[in-house]
Amino acid sequence: MKIDLAVLGRQYECRAAAYEEAALRALRSGWYILGPELAAFEEEFAAYTGARYAVGLNSGQDALTLSLRALGISAGDEVIVPANTYIATVLAVTENGATPVFVEPDAYYNLDTSRIEAAVTARTRAIMPVHLYGQAAQMPAVMEIAARHALAVVEDCAQSHGAHFGGMMTGRFGNLGCFSFYPTKNLGAFGDAGAVVTDDAVLAEKIRMLRNYGSREKYHNEICGVNSRLDEIQAALLRVKLKHLPALTAERREIAAQYLAGIHNECIILPQLRDGAEHVYHQFVVRTAMRGHFKAYLKEHGIETVIHYPIPPHLAACYGSLGHGRGSFPLAEQYADEVLSLPMFNGMRSDEITYVIETVNAYCP
Numbered sequence: 001m002k003i004d005l006a007v008l009g010r011q012y013e014c015r016a017a018a019y020e021e022a023a024l025r026a027l028r029s030g031w032y033i034l035g036p037e038l039a040a041f042e043e044e045f046a047a048y049t050g051a052r053y054a055v056g057l058n059s060g061q062d063a064l065t066l067s068l069r070a071l072g073i074s075a076g077d078e079v080i081v082p083a084n085t086y087i088a089t090v091l092a093v094t095e096n097g098a099t100p101v102f103v104e105p106d107a108y109y110n111l112d113t114s115r116i117e118a119a120v121t122a123r124t125r126a127i128m129p130v131h132l133y134g135q136a137a138q139m140p141a142v143m144e145i146a147a148r149h150a151l152a153v154v155e156d157c158a159q160s161h162g163a164h165f166g167g168m169m170t171g172r173f174g175n176l177g178c179f180s181f182y183p184t185k186n187l188g189a190f191g192d193a194g195a196v197v198t199d200d201a202v203l204a205e206k207i208r209m210l211r212n213y214g215s216r217e218k219y220h221n222e223i224c225g226v227n228s229r230l231d232e233i234q235a236a237l238l239r240v241k242l243k244h245l246p247a248l249t250a251e252r253r254e255i256a257a258q259y260l261a262g263i264h265n266e267c268i269i270l271p272q273l274r275d276g277a278e279h280v281y282h283q284f285v286v287r288t289a290m291r292g293h294f295k296a297y298l299k300e301h302g303i304e305t306v307i308h309y310p311i312p313p314h315l316a317a318c319y320g321s322l323g324h325g326r327g328s329f330p331l332a333e334q335y336a337d338e339v340l341s342l343p344m345f346n347g348m349r350s351d352e353i354t355y356v357i358e359t360v361n362a363y364c365p
């Protein structure tokens with residue numbers, strides 16, 4: 001059997017008629033940027049998260065970058081980021097000229113909140129927790145530390161659509177919640193897209209301006225902005241998928257439940273679940289010290305896996321100038337050496353799930 005990490009076409013096939021109708025509606029409207037589809041999606045996504053405002057953008061990267069910009073974070077400022085994250089979180093800091101300060105992960109792959117305070121300095125302006133792989137970070141502790149030091153909180157929810165901590169949805173704890181709708185994401189568009197949610201009217205308005213060349217009114221550029229708009233076709237398609245997001249999330253959880261109940265192999269460490277933190281399984285990530293061998297074995301048996309992520313940001317070539325050598329963040333480095341994502345996607349068939357479980361269980365290095 002051949003199984004890819006994700007087969008995105010299956011989601012489309014399940015509701016092809018609805019997606020095609022939405023795309024055609026947008027095409028036939030004759031209005032392609034900042035129109036009624038985006039306005040409706042922003043309203044519907046805000047309602048889904050419970051936030052007062054949602055602002056559609058070109059990508060999750062822009063959501064993070066423009067959130068920090070709207071908070072006025074710039075050169076000379078420090079922002080606390082997880083050492084174990086996708087590099088986009090860190091790029092948002094450096095794109096604004098600020099300095100990322102890395103904090104080691106916990107056993108759940110998220111920011112270890114017991115280490116945050118040691119990273120706070122007089123220059124710290126914000127904390128950026130990431131709900132990595134879809135499991136909510138320990139937000140009550142993050143918020144408590146942020147309040148004590150008067151820091152802003154920008155949540156990276158690129159992988160956590162709909163995940164709650166203690167009954168509150170990720171993206172709703174901090175000043176701003178940043179979402180990616182990259183096609184592989186739990187709420188994935190059919191191209192690049194992203195959004196910010198917030199309850200703060202001033203921040204929402206600032207991001208609306210930043211995404212449109214810094215203008216509220218055409219050709220009246222009040223601040224220096226960028227072009228980062230979620231287009232009408234993607235907005236129309238996202239409106240279709242958003243309606244089904246609770247069902248899509250339940251399906252991912254069901255696949256994960258089968259993996260968790262079915263995989264028994266003492267060489268493989270399964271994801272751990274934190275009390276109070278929901279997991280929406282953007283990725284199902286296992287760990288083993290024999291990662292290279294295990295990955296090759298799965299490939300031989302037709303199972304594609306991906307490493308999220310092989311190089312922690314502090315060791316990325318582009319951040320050489322930050323001066324963090326190997327050994328600076330040993331836990332993040334260990335995870336980078338050991339993690340492996342198993343196939344997880346909407347529309348995964350039960351024979352495929354069973355095959356992955358049986359193949360993993362038969363692994364004997």
Ligand SMILES: Cc1ncc(COP(=O)(O)O)c(C=O)c1O
Binds near residue numbers: 059156158179182
């Ligand atoms: C944790 C994290 N943050 C940010 C991003 C950036 O999102 P996008 O690809 O939409 O720019 C991604 C996804 O790629 C991500 O996984």
